Amino acid sequence: MNRKELNIGIFGFGCVGYGLFEVLHKTPGLKTTVKKICVKHEGKSRPIAAENFTFNKHDILDDPDINVVVELIDDTEAAFEIVSEALKKGKAVVSANKKMIAEHFRELLELQREYNTPLLYEGACCASIPIIRNLEEYYDTDLLTSVEGIVNGSCNYILSKIFSENLDYNVALAEAQAQGFAESDPTLDTNGSDAKYKLLLLIAHAFGLVLNPEDIFTLGIDRIGSTELQYAREKGCKIKLVAQAIKHTDNTISFFVIPKFVSPESRLYTVDEAFNGVITHTSFAETQFFVGKGAGAYPTASAVLSDLSALTYDYRYEYKKLQQNESIIPSKETLLNVLLTNNQTDISEYTDLFESIDETCTKNGGSYIIGTISLSNLKELVKHPTGTPSVILQSIVDNVNAFNHQTIAELEEQVV
Numbered sequence: 001m002n003r004k005e006l007n008i009g010i011f012g013f014g015c016v017g018y019g020l021f022e023v024l025h026k027t028p029g030l031k032t033t034v035k036k037i038c039v040k041h042e043g044k045s046r047p048i049a050a051e052n053f054t055f056n057k058h059d060i061l062d063d064p065d066i067n068v069v070v071e072l073i074d075d076t077e078a079a080f081e082i083v084s085e086a087l088k089k090g091k092a093v094v095s096a097n098k099k100m101i102a103e104h105f106r107e108l109l110e111l112q113r114e115y116n117t118p119l120l121y122e123g124a125c126c127a128s129i130p131i132i133r134n135l136e137e138y139y140d141t142d143l144l145t146s147v148e149g150i151v152n153g154s155c156n157y158i159l160s161k162i163f164s165e166n167l168d169y170n171v172a173l174a175e176a177q178a179q180g181f182a183e184s185d186p187t188l189d190t191n192g193s194d195a196k197y198k199l200l201l202l203i204a205h206a207f208g209l210v211l212n213p214e215d216i217f218t219l220g221i222d223r224i225g226s227t228e229l230q231y232a233r234e235k236g237c238k239i240k241l242v243a244q245a246i247k248h249t250d251n252t253i254s255f256f257v258i259p260k261f262v263s264p265e266s267r268l269y270t271v272d273e274a275f276n277g278v279i280t281h282t283s284f285a286e287t288q289f290f291v292g293k294g295a296g297a298y299p300t301a302s303a304v305l306s307d308l309s310a311l312t313y314d315y316r317y318e319y320k321k322l323q324q325n326e327s328i329i330p331s332k333e334t335l336l337n338v339l340l341t342n343n344q345t346d347i348s349e350y351t352d353l354f355e356s357i358d359e360t361c362t363k364n365g366g367s368y369i370i371g372t373i374s375l376s377n378l379k380e381l382v383k384h385p386t387g388t389p390s391v392i393l394q395s396i397v398d399n400v401n402a403f404n405h406q407t408i409a410e411l412e413e414q415v416v
């Protein structure tokens, strides 16, 4: 097969940009030339010769010889502008920018269609794990019933260090930053946003449902306190930040990002440090488990490299699940068994929001509830001003029966 030669313009030369530059130089089999790298700060010293760089995006976007743009910058809106302009000019694009892709998913679909130009983004989801391409190609006909995974390397690193070494949360976070795993704004990792963007991509490719980021209920690891850690240890579990999407038999999908107790029986239990792990369930292949480094310069650069290689034979996502047009919609209700904790406040007032209670305890001003609650009540509860409780998922309750709960609004009426 005659493979296309790639003349590349790169935007961004941070951790992943530099990683990619090195990886490309160590991969002589791939016929690529990096023509220019566009960066923002002129005064910064960089490890390669100055003639590689430009500060003007048009040096790449208006160069007719450049047929591929690799977008690896931080600024979401600037990245979207660059990617849109490149696609409009018929340049294939590779991006690892999950926030930008998740926030502009529909527009990017439309641009790819209208200008018949590919956008690939394996590096945006679980770094070195080739999950997007597998969802797109391998699972194009076998029916997926769920996708569950640890998709943020930084949170997994922090939680692993807390569990294995008793490391302080902030020290572990600083280590994740120092190793280049965290976002420049690490709250995007710790509050679960990064995992949410990745779950949006997984859901689009696994089930053909395009969501807005705000549709995905998300809790990060930033609320986890000593009670939950102690509870996990007593039960022989670890806590992992898990992104999950489950397809029900009525063609509805439940999805969320919530910290979860993970027992040794789960494949995710052994996924530690900056590794990511994704479990898929399908009708025929049953359970499959993907694991690999989920953050860092080389693991992400390896995914970008794979996308570049795919472009040499004109690969593009066909968005097969979107084409299958299965009229999949978000599930109206999902029941979750959770541990709800607040170390400062008595949260016993929330018990009425639960479908059923397994255990409650109030001591030293704080309290916890273990029980089953609907996702919609959980959404309201975590927004409640007296709240900011921590929530750890124990399990999803299969039985989505009639609901018999009070809403937050009803509870407030009673209080008044």
Ligand code: HSE
Pocket: 124, 125, 126, 127, 151, 152, 153, 154, 155, 181, 182, 183, 189, 194, 294, 295, 296
């Ligand atoms: N900050 C991200 C993470 C980088 O920790 O997973 C890889 O997407």
